[in-house]
Amino acid sequence: MFGCTDRNFFRAQDLYDGPNCEFLYVMRNSIYKEHGYCFTTPRAIRTFGNAGCRYDDVRDVPLNRFERANVPTIQAVERGKGCSR
Incomplete structure (x- = not known):
């Protein structure tokens, strides 16, 4: 659904529609x-x-260019969803 963090650019809307805060936290920090x-x-x-x-x-x-783009996208979605850090 999202692809690989190091080979695909994530779309914020896909992250809003999909994973919960814990998943986003793990995804971001796994990078x-x-x-x-x-x-x-x-x-x-x-x-x-x-x-x-x-x-x-x-x-x-x-980080490569995909990861450099994906981290702030994930962070923005975390903020938008009201996730705690």
Whole structure:
């Protein structure tokens, strides 16, 4: 339905119509986890852990053009749906 986060651009409307807040949270943070981000919030550390993390600053995480576009789209939908961070 959405495609791969690293090979397809997501449409906000598809995300509004589909996944719940928890799914969006996991989708967004999985992108960062796959690239070695070191999480700081208790929820993210509990969910994803920090084993093998390499980047403390989210701006340093090497995302491709699809991921760079998808993260803010997911975040906008999370805000629009009133999801907690």
